[in-house]
Amino acid sequence: MDEINEAIKKFQKELNGGTSSLVLLSVLDKAESPMYGYQIAKLIEAETKDVDIMKQGALYPVLRSLESTGLLESEVEPSVSGPPRRYYKITDSGRTTLAKWIEIWHQTRQFVDAVIEGGDDD
Amino acid sequence: MDEINEAIKKFQKELNGGTSSLVLLSVLDKAESPMYGYQIAKLIEAETKDVDIMKQGALYPVLRSLESTGLLESEVEPSVSGPPRRYYKITDSGRTTLAKWIEIWHQTRQFVDAVIEGGDDD
Numbered sequence: 001m002d003e004i005n006e007a008i009k010k011f012q013k014e015l016n017g018g019t020s021s022l023v024l025l026s027v028l029d030k031a032e033s034p035m036y037g038y039q040i041a042k043l044i045e046a047e048t049k050d051v052d053i054m055k056q057g058a059l060y061p062v063l064r065s066l067e068s069t070g071l072l073e074s075e076v077e078p079s080v081s082g083p084p085r086r087y088y089k090i091t092d093s094g095r096t097t098l099a100k101w102i103e104i105w106h107q108t109r110q111f112v113d114a115v116i117e118g119g120d121d122d
Numbered sequence: 123m124d125e126i127n128e129a130i131k132k133f134q135k136e137l138n139g140g141t142s143s144l145v146l147l148s149v150l151d152k153a154e155s156p157m158y159g160y161q162i163a164k165l166i167e168a169e170t171k172d173v174d175i176m177k178q179g180a181l182y183p184v185l186r187s188l189e190s191t192g193l194l195e196s197e198v199e200p201s202v203s204g205p206p207r208r209y210y211k212i213t214d215s216g217r218t219t220l221a222k223w224i225e226i227w228h229q230t231r232q233f234v235d236a237v238i239e240g241g242d243d244d
Contacts, residue, residue, distance in 0.1 A: 014140035026238045
């Protein structure tokens with residue numbers, strides 16, 4: 001059973017690797033103003049009714065990585081109720097990248113579904 | 123433009139990381155007899171009408187990795203027309219894992235679509 005559990009965890013991790021960047025960039029593309037991590041987590045939870053797929057702690061490294069590659073930019077602002085917050089917004093490069101990522105996502109989704117459903121769906 | 127191209131390539135690579143294992147395990151689950159790499163590539167190409175998403179050379183490391191984790195097993199057989207061929211088939215662990223992977227794939231697909239389409243699809 002150990003090898004099966006390992007394989008399941010590895011798959012989930014690999015799949016999340018690509019999709020978490022797509023999801024975060026997409027949320028910030030639609031946002032009307034810059035958002036901080038906790039806000040983003042709450043919005044995703046509300047839209048997907050799912051708390052498990054993307055745990056809140058997993059957001060932060062992805063946000064930082066998207067910023068380091070120039071797809072997001074951020075600013076720290078003081079908060080009245082606690083420590084300062086880092087607000088993220090999407091950049092022009094981020095928007096261009098997101099459009100291509102969505103295209104790749106759709107192609108990959110169609111490809112995978114065609115194989116696992118064993119037919120041709122389009 | 124360089125950072126955008128980098129980000130696009132990285133995304134494609136990460137997404138393929140998870141999905142290529144799923145696709146290969148699924149093909150071998152449905153196969154009536156053990157298959158070798160080139161046969162698998164041709165079958166995927168025929169089912170998806172897509173030659174680009176999963177290049178043939180990319181199959182072999184994934185097949186080997188699935189075998190090393192016990193999800194596939196293989197046997198080398200001589201070929202009349204060329205070098206010997208390695209035939210792969212799915213194991214019981216592979217079938218159990220595949221069922222879970224498909225479940226994870228469906229959840230992730232729904233999650234990502236819910237976010238990028240900005241609504242609730244189910």
